[in-house]
Amino acid sequence: MEQEIILNEDEKDCLQELMNIAYGFATASISEILEKFATLSIPKINTISSKELNTYLNTKLRTNKKYYICNQLINGHLSGENIFLIDERSSYNLAKEFDLDENEIDENEIKDIVLEITNILSSATSGKLASLINATVSFNSPHITKIESLDQFDKRFESEYAHVIIISTELNFKDQHIKGELILLTREKSSNYLKEALSKVLEDL
Amino acid sequence: MKYLVVDDSKMARKMIIKNLSSLIEESSEIIQAQNGQEALELYKEHHPSICFMDLTMPVMDGFEAILKICTFDKEAKIIVISADIQELSMQKAKENGALGFIKKPVSEESLKSMLKTLGLI
Amino acid sequence: MSINNNVIFDTVNNGIIIIDEELKIHAWNNWLKIFTDIDAKDVLGKNICDLFSYINEKKLKRKIKTVLVTKNASFISLDTNDYLINIPVSNITNKVFSSMKQEVTILPYDYEQKLACIYIYDVTPLSEINYKLQKANEELIDMSHRDPLTHIYNRRYFAEQSGKILAFSKRNDLPLTILILDIDKFKNINDTYGHFVGDEVIIKVAKILSKHIRQSDIVARFGGEEFVMLLQNCDIQNGKNVAEKTRLDIQDSTITLKSKEIVDFTISIGVAQYDQKQDANNLEHTVSRADEALYKSKNNGRNQTTIAK
Numbered sequence: 354m355e356q357e358i359i360l361n362e363d364e365k366d367c368l369q370e371l372m373n374i375a376y377g378f379a380t381a382s383i384s385e386i387l388e389k390f391a392t393l394s395i396p397k398i399n400t401i402s403s404k405e406l407n408t409y410l411n412t413k414l415r416t417n418k419k420y421y422i423c424n425q426l427i428n429g430h431l432s433g434e435n436i437f438l439i440d441e442r443s444s445y446n447l448a449k450e451f452d453l454d455e456n457e458i459d460e461n462e463i464k465d466i467v468l469e470i471t472n473i474l475s476s477a478t479s480g481k482l483a484s485l486i487n488a489t490v491s492f493n494s495p496h497i498t499k500i501e502s503l504d505q506f507d508k509r510f511e512s513e514y515a516h517v518i519i520i521s522t523e524l525n526f527k528d529q530h531i532k533g534e535l536i537l538l539t540r541e542k543s544s545n546y547l548k549e550a551l552s553k554v555l556e557d558l
Numbered sequence: 559m560k561y562l563v564v565d566d567s568k569m570a571r572k573m574i575i576k577n578l579s580s581l582i583e584e585s586s587e588i589i590q591a592q593n594g595q596e597a598l599e600l601y602k603e604h605h606p607s608i609c610f611m612d613l614t615m616p617v618m619d620g621f622e623a624i625l626k627i628c629t630f631d632k633e634a635k636i637i638v639i640s641a642d643i644q645e646l647s648m649q650k651a652k653e654n655g656a657l658g659f660i661k662k663p664v665s666e667e668s669l670k671s672m673l674k675t676l677g678l679i
Numbered sequence: 680m681s682i683n684n685n686v687i688f689d690t691v692n693n694g695i696i697i698i699d700e701e702l703k704i705h706a707w708n709n710w711l712k713i714f715t716d717i718d719a720k721d722v723l724g725k726n727i728c729d730l731f732s733y734i735n736e737k738k739l740k741r742k743i744k745t746v747l748v749t750k751n752a753s754f755i756s757l758d759t760n761d762y763l764i765n766i767p768v769s770n771i772t773n774k775v776f777s778s779m780k781q782e783v784t785i786l787p788y789d790y791e792q793k794l795a796c797i798y799i800y801d802v803t804p805l806s807e808i809n810y811k812l813q814k815a816n817e818e819l820i821d822m823s824h825r826d827p828l829t830h831i832y833n834r835r836y837f838a839e840q841s842g843k844i845l846a847f848s849k850r851n852d853l854p855l856t857i858l859i860l861d862i863d864k865f866k867n868i869n870d871t872y873g874h875f876v877g878d879e880v881i882i883k884v885a886k887i888l889s890k891h892i893r894q895s896d897i898v899a900r901f902g903g904e905e906f907v908m909l910l911q912n913c914d915i916q917n918g919k920n921v922a923e924k925t926r927l928d929i930q931d932s933t934i935t936l937k938s939k940e941i942v943d944f945t946i947s948i949g950v951a952q953y954d955q956k957q958d959a960n961n962l963e964h965t966v967s968r969a970d971e972a973l974y975k976s977k978n979n980g981r982n983q984t985t986i987a988k
Binding site: 363366367369370373374376377378380381384385390485557558 | 570572573
């Protein structure tokens with residue numbers, strides 16, 4: 354069982370600002386790659402303990418809806434795992450945003466696209482965050498699962514991860530409404546590294 | 559000289575002010591605003607020489623604030639400092655009247671370079 | 680000591696391609712020459728999609744762009760793709776995949792020249808193990824649901840499914856009927872002909888029962904010489920019809936031994952339709968009532984069907 358890492362108010366503010374910058378970079382990356390303008394909705398950033406994650410997910414995952422969960426492992430100073438959560442309807446809209454015709458869109462294509470967007474969002478966000486605090490990271494290939502209820506979600510994260518950063522995002526391309534959530538899970542060692550890096554930034558101010 | 563720094567994040571304002579302080583005279587005054595609405599009011603009250611504006615803010619966002627301030631004062635000098643670095647966002651800000659755009663995180667160099675380019679230092 | 684990149688480039692055990700945003704090839708290593716039989720000199724400057732027409736050009740271009748924009752890796756995922764380049768594999772021990780399964784990582788190589796590096800890894804052996812493991816798991820789950828002798832479902836499976844099926848029938852207001860079937864004087868058959876023949880009889884009965892159900896129905900071995908048939912969207916009258924057809928079919932069936940002797944067998948049946956008042960949301964109660972009806976069939980001379988009230 355990992356120790357919970359607690360950030361004080363200033364550290365939280367600092368992290369929020371760094372995440373804003375990191376997420377701004379991620380959104381701009383998507384825009385540039387897809388050649389579309391994405392409205393950057395202000396990311397709601399929550400930092401919670403991994404124990405609270407279960408409760409949080411319970412409120413997020415609506416019954417009768419199917420979701421894709423896509424996760425990507427991160428190695429290095431900020432080691433941990435990023436999870437992208439998107440409902441079936443949104444993933445379909447996302448596929449259209451990737452300029453696929455209706456008849457090209459099947460389950461495999463949708464999964465491929467969710468994997469791609471997860472990689473872009475996850476590596477751009479965490480990669481940028483890392484560069485802002487002089488950390489080095491590398492990313493593994495993401496994996497995707499379709500789930501229908503929270504029981505199908507792997508619960509081992511409670512014992513493996515100390516710290517959870519949740520970024521609730523809404524990707525809006527013109528009229529397409531795509532709701533997705535990026536969840537950053539960090540290991541104890543990385544949470545410590547993060548806390549130290551944040552206090553260093555605060556010191557310099 | 560008066561400067562106006564507009565950002566809903568206290569941390570962001572601190573970062574900008576830290577980098578700005580080393581470039582300006584000690585006698586300068588730096589005024590802070592948390593959103594576009596406050597920015598407009600404080601601008602009208604203090605007439606700062608340069609305004610540093612974030613884009614994504616509650617109540618009134620940067621795009622609208624820039625438009626309103628430039629309508630109020632045609633000579634307004636507004637530099638955008640934002641995390642939203644999409645091409646179209648920068649374009650829109652400039653269309654509304656912003657003179658320049660600095661990508662976050664702001665540094666002494668990027669600030670200095672922008673101010674020099676605009677002939678403000 | 681300085682690292683000789685050329686040696687590494689040509690001896691490493693994976694494919695390396697250096698490629699630009701227009702998908703033109705700038706480097707092609709020895710691994711690729713060995714596996715595709717294509718020389719570097721024949722591909723440099725060419726578009727990779729001209730060489731391999733099945734590659735999705737739009738997708739690959741997008742991934743190259745991704746690494747140059749995000750300054751991090753991009754991937755061609757095994758979850759949704761089998762390979763980037765089709766390389767046939769044949770092996771006497773592994774016959775699951777006919778083409779090499781590949782994991783592909785794309786990384787930025789040069790930002791100014793806008794070049795990316797594609798790394799291709801052969802993961803066929805691992806994929807084959809995964810595939811076999813998955814199949815073994817599926818078989819294991821299926822086996823736990825089945826009676827080992829007859830291969831029809833077992834009581835455990837019936838118990839697991841009955842809740843779901845009952846709920847469905849109630850939601851859609853459809854009748855549900857249970858048949859309990861028992862081989863007559865089975866102990867005699869075992870004592871007279873031996874357990875081996877007894878098993879043959881059980882297997883044959885199971886086969887015949889399976890012929891009389893539809894896709895939505897379940898037939899399971901309850902144990903010993905007892906079977907259950909769960910008929911969806913079937914009322915007591917239709918249940919009786921199915922029971923009678925099945926009983927007669929079994930009555931007409933025989934087993935011929937090596938000694939040319941013919942073994943006859945019959946079954947007794949009890950039929951009950953699910954009734955909200957009597958069974959109170961529990962299919963086991965319906966089963967009990969069918970069982971009581973079966974008991975009556977046995978007492979009234981066997982080889983007959985009795986309907987529960």
